[in-house]
Amino acid sequence: MDTSLILQNISKHIQLTPEEEAHFVSLLKPRSLKRKEMLLQEGEVCRYSTFVTQGCLRSYTLDDNGTEHVLSFAPEDWWIADLYSYFSQRPGTLYIEANQPSEVLQLSKDSQEQLYQDIPKFERFFRIxxxxxxxxxxxxxxxxxxxxxxxRYRNFCQRYPSLVNSLPRKQIASYIGVTPEFFSKMMKKMLREQ
Amino acid sequence: MDTSLILQNISKHIQLTPEEEAHFVSLLKPRSLKRKEMLLQEGEVCRYSTFVTQGCLRSYTLDDNGTEHVLSFAPEDWWIADLYSYFSQRPGTLYIEANQPSEVLQLSKDSQEQLYQDIPKFERFFRIxxxxxxxxxxxxxxxxxxxxxxxRYRNFCQRYPSLVNSLPRKQIASYIGVTPEFFSKMMKKMLREQ
DNA sequence: GGCTTTTCTTAACCTAAATTATTTTTTGCC
DNA sequence: GGCAAAAAATAATTTAGGTTAAGAAAAGCC
Known part of the structure; x- marks a missing residue:
C-alpha cells in the first residue's frame, strides 16, 4: 500500500509526527477498482471517504430519464465521497464509479471521527x-x-487540466451541463473561431 | 446586543460553558444595516463572518452585462460571507447587501482563528x-x-420558506437562474396548472 | 398623500441548447 | 487482429428560456 501521496496531500495543510502518520495510515483500507466498477450506488450509505492514488473516479446522479449528471471527477491526489450520505450516514443519491482501473485508500466515517479525537489536527485538515x-x-x-x-468548458479545462484529453467527451459535456450533441457542435465552433 | 439567537444557533452543534459563551460573545461586533446598505463589494477583502439576528441579507455577483446573480440569502439565524475572500483574505467577487433594515453580529477572521486556539470545539462547530x-x-x-x-423554484420554496412571500420576485428568479420575465411567465403557468 | 423609483407583467420575437435519428469513429477486449 | 460496444459527429426539428419594449402595479420616501 503506497501512502506517500496521501501523506504528502495532508502535509500541505497540517504537520504530523511519524507516530501520528503511522496511526493515520493504520486506519486506511486500500482497494483496487476495475474500469466501470462501482464504489457506491444510489440508495446506499456512503461509509468511506476515498482518496485516489492511481486512476480516476467520478460521482454522478441519474435523473428520472436515466440521464447522467456528473458532480465531480477525482483523479490522482483527490478525495471523493457522497458527502450528504457520508456526513449523515443516511442513504445517498450519488453513484461513484471508476473511470479507469484505479487504486484508492479509504477512511471510514468511524475512523475519521476517531481521528478527530486522537489527533485534533485532523479536524483542521478536513475543515480546510x-x-x-x-x-x-x-x-x-x-x-x-x-x-x-x-x-464553462474553459473553466473545466482550468480545474482538471490532466483530464481534458483523457475523459470521454460525454462526461465533460455532462459536467458542464450540456448534451453530448451540443458539446460536439460547440467544440467544432470553438475550433473554427480560434 | 442580543446574543441569544447566535448562542442558540451554536448550541445545536456544540455545548459551551458560560465562560466560553462569554468569551465568544466578547469577540462579536454588532452592526445595524439600512435597506440596500452594502456589507461588502467586489474587490474588497471579506474580513468578517456575519450572523443575521434581524432582517435579511443576500450575496450576489454582477456579470459583464451588469446582471445580478444571487448566490445566497441570509434571513434571521443564518450566516453569510464571501467565503473565497474570507478564507484566503484576498479580494473577492461577491456583493453582500441588506435586503431590509437588518441587525447582524460579526466575527472577524482573526477572532475566528483565535477562537480555534482558545476553544477547539469551535473548529468542530464551523466545520459542521x-x-x-x-x-x-x-x-x-x-x-x-x-x-x-x-x-428549482419548488426547491427554493423548501429551502427558504420564510422568504418566498417577502422577497422581490426578481431576486428569486435570479437565485433559480432565470430572468424576471421568464419567471413571471412561469408563475402564471404554474397557477393555471394547479 | 403625492411623487419617484423600482418591480412586475405582458407580448412579440429570438436563440442557445435539447431532442431525435442516423452514420461514423473509437475503444475495450478475447 | 477482429468484433462488439460505446462514443462521437452530423443534421433536422423542437423547445425552454432569453431579449426587447412598453405599460401597470407596487413600494419607498419626503
Whole structure:
C-alpha cells in the first residue's frame, strides 16, 4: 500500500509526527477498482471517504430519464465521497464509479471521527479540505448561472487540466451541463473561431 | 446586543460553558444595516463572518452585462460571507447587501482563528456549518444541471420558506437562474396548472 | 398623500441548447 | 487482429428560456 501521496496531500495543510502518520495510515483500507466498477450506488450509505492514488473516479446522479449528471471527477491526489450520505450516514443519491482501473485508500466515517479525537489536527485538515470544496463549488454554481457553455468548458479545462484529453467527451459535456450533441457542435465552433 | 439567537444557533452543534459563551460573545461586533446598505463589494477583502439576528441579507455577483446573480440569502439565524475572500483574505467577487433594515453580529477572521486556539470545539462547530453548506450547495448545483426552472423554484420554496412571500420576485428568479420575465411567465403557468 | 423609483407583467420575437435519428469513429477486449 | 460496444459527429426539428419594449402595479420616501 503506497501512502506517500496521501501523506504528502495532508502535509500541505497540517504537520504530523511519524507516530501520528503511522496511526493515520493504520486506519486506511486500500482497494483496487476495475474500469466501470462501482464504489457506491444510489440508495446506499456512503461509509468511506476515498482518496485516489492511481486512476480516476467520478460521482454522478441519474435523473428520472436515466440521464447522467456528473458532480465531480477525482483523479490522482483527490478525495471523493457522497458527502450528504457520508456526513449523515443516511442513504445517498450519488453513484461513484471508476473511470479507469484505479487504486484508492479509504477512511471510514468511524475512523475519521476517531481521528478527530486522537489527533485534533485532523479536524483542521478536513475543515480546510471542505472549505476549499465549498469555495470551488460556489464558483461553479455561479458560473452555471452566469456563463455560456463555452466559458464553462474553459473553466473545466482550468480545474482538471490532466483530464481534458483523457475523459470521454460525454462526461465533460455532462459536467458542464450540456448534451453530448451540443458539446460536439460547440467544440467544432470553438475550433473554427480560434 | 442580543446574543441569544447566535448562542442558540451554536448550541445545536456544540455545548459551551458560560465562560466560553462569554468569551465568544466578547469577540462579536454588532452592526445595524439600512435597506440596500452594502456589507461588502467586489474587490474588497471579506474580513468578517456575519450572523443575521434581524432582517435579511443576500450575496450576489454582477456579470459583464451588469446582471445580478444571487448566490445566497441570509434571513434571521443564518450566516453569510464571501467565503473565497474570507478564507484566503484576498479580494473577492461577491456583493453582500441588506435586503431590509437588518441587525447582524460579526466575527472577524482573526477572532475566528483565535477562537480555534482558545476553544477547539469551535473548529468542530464551523466545520459542521461548512459541511452543511457544501452539501446543500452540491444539491443546488445538481438541481441546476438536471431540473427545469419550475422544479428549482419548488426547491427554493423548501429551502427558504420564510422568504418566498417577502422577497422581490426578481431576486428569486435570479437565485433559480432565470430572468424576471421568464419567471413571471412561469408563475402564471404554474397557477393555471394547479 | 403625492411623487419617484423600482418591480412586475405582458407580448412579440429570438436563440442557445435539447431532442431525435442516423452514420461514423473509437475503444475495450478475447 | 477482429468484433462488439460505446462514443462521437452530423443534421433536422423542437423547445425552454432569453431579449426587447412598453405599460401597470407596487413600494419607498419626503
Amino acid at each position: 479540505l471542505i472549505e476549499n470544496s465549498l469555495v470551488s463549488n460556489q464558483q461553479r454554481l455561479l458560473d452555471n448561472l452566469s456563463l455560456p457553455a463555452q466559458e | 456549518l461548512i459541511e452543511n453548506s457544501l452539501v446543500s450547495n452540491q444539491q443546488r448545483l445538481l438541481d441546476n444541471l438536471s431540473l427545469p426552472a419550475q422544479e
